[in-house]
Amino acid sequence: MRKPDRLSSQPLYQQIADDIERRISYGEFPPGSLLPSERKLAEQLGVNRSTVILAYAELRSLGIIESRTGSGTRVSKYKWGAMPKHTPNWHRYVEGGSFLPNLPFLRRIREALQKDKALIDFASGELGADLSPVKEINTLLDENHYTGYLGYDNPQGFVPLRETIVSYLKQYRGIQTTESSILITSGSQQSLYLITQCLLTPGDAVAIEDPSYCYSLPMFQSAGLRLFRLPVDSKGIRPEDVRSLYKKHRIKMVFINPNYQNPTGVVLDAKRRTELLDVASELGLPIVEDDPFSLTAYDGTPPTPLKSMDAIGSVLYIGSFSKMAASGLRVGWMVAPHSVVERLADARQQMDFGLSVVPQQVAAQFLKSKYIRPHLERLRTNLLYKRDLLIEALQKELPDLVRFSIPQGGLHLWCRIIPEVNDSKLLEEAIRHGVIFVPGSVYGSDSGYVRFTFARPKPDEIVPGISKFASALRTILG
Numbered sequence: 001m002r003k004p005d006r007l008s009s010q011p012l013y014q015q016i017a018d019d020i021e022r023r024i025s026y027g028e029f030p031p032g033s034l035l036p037s038e039r040k041l042a043e044q045l046g047v048n049r050s051t052v053i054l055a056y057a058e059l060r061s062l063g064i065i066e067s068r069t070g071s072g073t074r075v076s077k078y079k080w081g082a083m084p085k086h087t088p089n090w091h092r093y094v095e096g097g098s099f100l101p102n103l104p105f106l107r108r109i110r111e112a113l114q115k116d117k118a119l120i121d122f123a124s125g126e127l128g129a130d131l132s133p134v135k136e137i138n139t140l141l142d143e144n145h146y147t148g149y150l151g152y153d154n155p156q157g158f159v160p161l162r163e164t165i166v167s168y169l170k171q172y173r174g175i176q177t178t179e180s181s182i183l184i185t186s187g188s189q190q191s192l193y194l195i196t197q198c199l200l201t202p203g204d205a206v207a208i209e210d211p212s213y214c215y216s217l218p219m220f221q222s223a224g225l226r227l228f229r230l231p232v233d234s235k236g237i238r239p240e241d242v243r244s245l246y247k248k249h250r251i252k253m254v255f256i257n258p259n260y261q262n263p264t265g266v267v268l269d270a271k272r273r274t275e276l277l278d279v280a281s282e283l284g285l286p287i288v289e290d291d292p293f294s295l296t297a298y299d300g301t302p303p304t305p306l307k308s309m310d311a312i313g314s315v316l317y318i319g320s321f322s323k324m325a326a327s328g329l330r331v332g333w334m335v336a337p338h339s340v341v342e343r344l345a346d347a348r349q350q351m352d353f354g355l356s357v358v359p360q361q362v363a364a365q366f367l368k369s370k371y372i373r374p375h376l377e378r379l380r381t382n383l384l385y386k387r388d389l390l391i392e393a394l395q396k397e398l399p400d401l402v403r404f405s406i407p408q409g410g411l412h413l414w415c416r417i418i419p420e421v422n423d424s425k426l427l428e429e430a431i432r433h434g435v436i437f438v439p440g441s442v443y444g445s446d447s448g449y450v451r452f453t454f455a456r457p458k459p460d461e462i463v464p465g466i467s468k469f470a471s472a473l474r475t476i477l478g
Helices: 012-025 038-045 049-061 090-095 104-115 134-143 159-173 188-198 239-249 270-283 338-352 357-367 372-397 423-433 459-477
Strands: 065-068 072-075 182-185 205-210 226-231 253-256 287-290 315-320 332-335 402-404 412-417 449-453
Touching: 012 049, 038 049, 049 065, 104 423, 134 357, 159 182, 159 315, 159 332, 159 357, 182 188, 182 338, 188 287, 188 315, 188 332, 188 338, 205 239, 226 239, 239 270, 253 270, 270 287, 372 402, 372 412, 372 459, 423 459
Parallel strands: 205 226, 205 253, 253 287, 287 315
Antiparallel strands: 065 072, 182 332, 315 332, 402 412, 412 449
């Protein structure tokens, strides 16, 4: 038999199972024929016996082979008889398709959080329960009962919500728009998905920040896009880099998170904002502005969005209810030219016939209620308190081992570990110590960076969480 490829991303046991199944289908192992014992096959292939045990277990689950004590392992007569009944090889289907799975680190984080509810969570990029306006939303639900028709709604989204967002964007973000130029989505990620699938073509080149949350979303690779980096420094991206990438690679679109950028927390410099819009205007280049964190500005003065400065319609603006109030409602929005909104609304309708009306109604009521301003003030105060707890803990526990810039808004702190460290080993050791985070390489950086989300853990978890992280780091550093 063919020895498995140890450099392949496919597990060894799965390679062995696939090879045996292929040989059975070719007739090399007829129905009822005896297969090598686990020990003998392991010796032939140069693998551990446990690997062969897993491979045979996979084939047994598909009904392809049978094992009986004293009789060994044989090809199933029933399955491969005169009238075979084939079970689909679901593994091949799962490995196929054009939509890629989440990155391995993110799948590991999700698995660990599901398995151990006691983990202190610096990984989940959302508000904790203590920061969400739960009481206010419950009050609104009690006071405003939905009496409309619970059928399919307008493909662009609930009209009262779009009208409310027009007023909200004008008041809080200085953006002038109309309800016909707004598309309601199930959050920022659906907005990005619709853009990559409907406005771009496989093979197109796009520019994204480096590091960037976009690197953690395989949807860009699933869409067949070529990604080119825009390095982020203390003032954000450099507009001249956009021009250079356009000349070299003919980029079709720029994706940017200019306000408290995820993961670095950097705010794009005011002068660079103007220059970026000038470059986009000169090149006829669309900019996708993802702006989920602006209203968390700790001093109460959010940075100006690019969209509010956009005089010619270069910017597609993405906003979200998730990072300011409640991620579970799954309400986001996009501001775009009406032709773009119509195209994306048509695509979204093919996916799900539109969002539930009820959470859209709740979001509309909250955004125009008396509760929103006090909530935002509380949110900023509490985020600032949590940020300071995190910084004090890092300075106390790891004064000579980490470096970071202090963010002035947002939910995250971007941290560089000074000694050389392996991301995978650090993550696993941290999980063993009872704390979890997102390795920086998820966002396209080199190994040795960490993103701490301080919005999710409770205040009394932050100091113990950093103590656990420090112990994990020192363990792997020896």
